[in-house]
Amino acid sequence: MSKKIIALVGATGRLGTLIGNAVLDKPDVQLRLLVRSGSRDKAAELEQRGAQVVEGEIGQSADGVLASLCEGATTVISSLQGGSEVIIEGQAQLLRAARDAGVKRFIPSDYSLDLFKVKPGQIPTSDLRRQFASVADAERGNVEVVHVLNGGFLDRGVLFGFVRIIDVEQQTAYVWGDGKQPMDWTTYADTARYTAEVAVDERPVPRIFSIAGDVISFEGIVSAYESASGRKLRVERLGSMEDLDARIAHLRQAEPANFFAWLPLMYYRSMLNGEGKLDGLMNDRYPSIKPTTVREYVEREKL
Numbered sequence: 001m002s003k004k005i006i007a008l009v010g011a012t013g014r015l016g017t018l019i020g021n022a023v024l025d026k027p028d029v030q031l032r033l034l035v036r037s038g039s040r041d042k043a044a045e046l047e048q049r050g051a052q053v054v055e056g057e058i059g060q061s062a063d064g065v066l067a068s069l070c071e072g073a074t075t076v077i078s079s080l081q082g083g084s085e086v087i088i089e090g091q092a093q094l095l096r097a098a099r100d101a102g103v104k105r106f107i108p109s110d111y112s113l114d115l116f117k118v119k120p121g122q123i124p125t126s127d128l129r130r131q132f133a134s135v136a137d138a139e140r141g142n143v144e145v146v147h148v149l150n151g152g153f154l155d156r157g158v159l160f161g162f163v164r165i166i167d168v169e170q171q172t173a174y175v176w177g178d179g180k181q182p183m184d185w186t187t188y189a190d191t192a193r194y195t196a197e198v199a200v201d202e203r204p205v206p207r208i209f210s211i212a213g214d215v216i217s218f219e220g221i222v223s224a225y226e227s228a229s230g231r232k233l234r235v236e237r238l239g240s241m242e243d244l245d246a247r248i249a250h251l252r253q254a255e256p257a258n259f260f261a262w263l264p265l266m267y268y269r270s271m272l273n274g275e276g277k278l279d280g281l282m283n284d285r286y287p288s289i290k291p292t293t294v295r296e297y298v299e300r301e302k303l
């Protein structure tokens with residue numbers, strides 16, 4: 001039996017490296033990567049494990065490079081990060097190459113809360129991904145486009161970092177509103193495993209594939225942290241949801257180019273108000289994956 005070819009773009013990134021490794025853990029698979037020439041050393045581990053590399057760049061390379069990437073592939077996975085030139089135009093170019101090569105499935109770089117339910121303007125990065133989804137609906141031909149949605153990343157870098165729900169150093173948790181809304185959290189590694197399963201699945205996969213390692217409110221996260229670590233957190237209640245709107249508007253106006261100042265709060269808002277809550281979780285489709293909960297993560301990482 002010939003090996004199934006899975007093409008991956010973004011393999012040198014944080015999530016992409018994990019997706020690449022999760023694909024290589026599957027049997028009878030050939031992983032093929034698009035890597036920028038200056039980034040090739042970051043793909044060394046995947047190459048050592050047998051991944052093929054096509055050197056090139058989204059947006060810069062001739063179409064021939066993307067045709068070589070997609071030739072004979074079953075699935076194309078994107079874990080790209082960037083602005084509209086990457087997420088909309090770049091992924092559209094990649095999707096067209098996949099379609100023209102007869103690729104069966106395309107997984108765009110979404111990996112987020114339910115961006116289809118988030119209202120325009122609430123989170124600019126979700127706006128880009130919804131715009132790409134519209135382009136994909138129009139241009140996909142016979143390609144099955146599957147949006148993998150995982151909520152927020154349940155990791156040091158996101159739940160305990162970028163979004164800063166709990167600041168471990170300060171032993172403080174931060175919330176607006178009542179903190180009772182359930183939110184979806186999945187580790188990078190579990191998201192990568194589910195993505196690899198979707199990539200090799202022989203059955204049709206729904207257009208939106210949602211999974212979560214934990215569905216838990218702010219209050220639940222605080223209790224999970226406290227019981228797993230044995231330490232009591234200080235909880236800072238920063239105001240109402242309207243106060244959060246005002247804070248985001250103020251920060252964005254003060255520093256429009258510094259998205260680190262306001263983008264994390266936009267994600268947190270759409271989780272705290274339930275706007276980005278995932279519907280119809282499909283963890284059960286791949287029961288071999290036992291995704292990590294907040295409590296298990298805190299215990300394992302000794303946070």
Ligand SMILES: NC(=O)c1ccc[n+]([C@@H]2O[C@H](COP(=O)([O-])OP(=O)(O)OC[C@H]3O[C@@H](n4cnc5c(N)ncnc54)[C@H](OP(=O)(O)O)[C@@H]3O)[C@@H](O)[C@H]2O)c1
Nearest residue numbers: 010012013014015036039057058080081109111112152153
């Ligand atoms: N749900 C959440 O909590 C959450 C949190 C973080 C991220 N995410 C999402 O996860 C996805 C991946 O994010 P990440 O943090 O893993 O990203 P990342 O570490 O910044 O990696 C981005 C990847 O894209 C590649 N890339 C960018 N522009 C390219 C181009 N023009 N041509 C070829 N390759 C290009 C980079 O290659 P180089 O190595 O050459 O630069 C790198 O491999 C994104 O959709 C992001 O929004 C979700």
